Amino acid sequence: MFGGQVLAQCVVAAGRTVEGLQDGTGSRHVHSLHGYFLRAGDSMQPIRFAVERMRDGRSFSARRVHALQNGKVIMSMILSFQEAAGGLDHQAAMPAAPDPERLPTVAQEIGDIDHPVARHWAYRRAVDVRHVENSIYLAPGQQAAANQNVWLKVRDQMPDDPLLHAAALAYASDYTLLEAVLRRHRMAWSDPRLRAASLDHAMWFHRPVRVDDWVLYQQESPSASGGRGLGIGKMFASDGTLVATVAQEGMLRVKDS
Template sequence: MTDSSPERSPQSLTDGLVRLLTVQRSEDDGPFVGRSQPGGVGRVFGGQVVAQALQAAQACAPDGFEAHSLHAYFLRGGVEGSPIGYDVSADFTGRSFANRRVIASQQHDGAVKPILNLSASFQRPQDGLEHQDAAMPDVAPPEDLRPDTEMRAEMAEKLGDRLSEVQRALMLRPRPIEMRTTDRLHWMNSEPREPHSHSWFRTAGTLPSLAENAALHRAVIAYASDFTLLGTCVLPHGLSWMRGELVGASLDHAIWFHRPARADEWLLYATDSPWSGGSRGFNRGRIFNRDGQLVAGVAQEGMVRKRAD
């Protein structure tokens, strides 16, 4: 579904994502506060909480240091419509590396409770030995693929009344991240297939340059890294959350940033799932730029259960 109104233009959607991922301090040395998704319904997207927590950590990193990895655990599902607080602790600051720990909290049942713990490691940029073992998968370029928004609109029409109004709204809402998929994702069909997927992604509009705000590009990549990842482990089973066949939630999320990359230029996200069992699914991701350079690695485990009915 397309919408040419000014407030839904690609650049306006991207600017909205930048605002969403920009955390602000409520007071000196106090917690950072992350905005809510405008019009958000239900549970907060996990990639949003990871990206906002990373932004809080980056705001407290020593000058000249860049994030090279993060490890996060989801404790509770965040609720849309309520701001999230991010407390940052400086656990370590050395000559070459530093660590910042973040606790994300939100009102739950009348009390403020943690919903995510994140630890981010920072490094002062240095030269060193270089190699890349993983070759970029040979897939169709994004210019030869249809936007996922078109396929979502077709799927929503096909599913008809099987979608609730909330599901339909989530499926059809304009998105700041443009995606083009080379494979059939879990919501596209019900045929079991190998647990591999390949999707190109970038922001719908432009972002500041890397020289101006490299931290923002890392945050956007962290945000987008939660798309398509958990769904990889259900591909061999031909099931989908979109059809109401599954119950699931992310348990943890890890990212290693290998080199700077623009999040407003096409990046290939190659995901695979080597294992699932015990109501959990393990997923891995590799992110490449158009030159075939590996820019980030991702790993995630999630709770995955077949819905009883």
């Protein structure tokens, strides 16, 4: 099961217990989440979400969510929701990047490969993903650089529900964040020696965003060691607004050939 799916569903499950977010009338919005992927999920089995209402204060609401399959926790997450408020305001600058419409789609890159994974990535993913520095699906990048930029957009128009857009952003944030680690070591996803899995995921939602418009995902990896790699990402709306910051550590093991 794709980890981003469970991330997104945890956001929605928690949000539905916050007053007003069930019907879009609430003034509290998710501002952070911290979760651990504990077991692999089975996409053929249902998931049950158990939400604990940890606290509802004057400005913040905290929730704990357990995603369960067959009675076992596959993901555990704590989320915080905040009442809209003013205050100090600054942000990192959006990096320069080419127009996403000029970059190749996944279908153009690997759509002609007769393999179920390639066909799924090319034609059945909910999010349009376009790499600025060329993809590493089949071959490593030309440079051993621990950074990259990716444009993302949900393919279909979404309703005007901030909770759903936050959930979709969390879903998309899990797609490519560990690729900065692989680029640094000149590896591709197709490398048969690679064993990869997400371990944990943290995300801070800074400002509202529509995920059915283009989002630039700036990614870097400050460290890899002990069979783990760390990815850090900043997500920008197409107008340059910083909408979220993401961190994820993944298991990245390379078997002897």
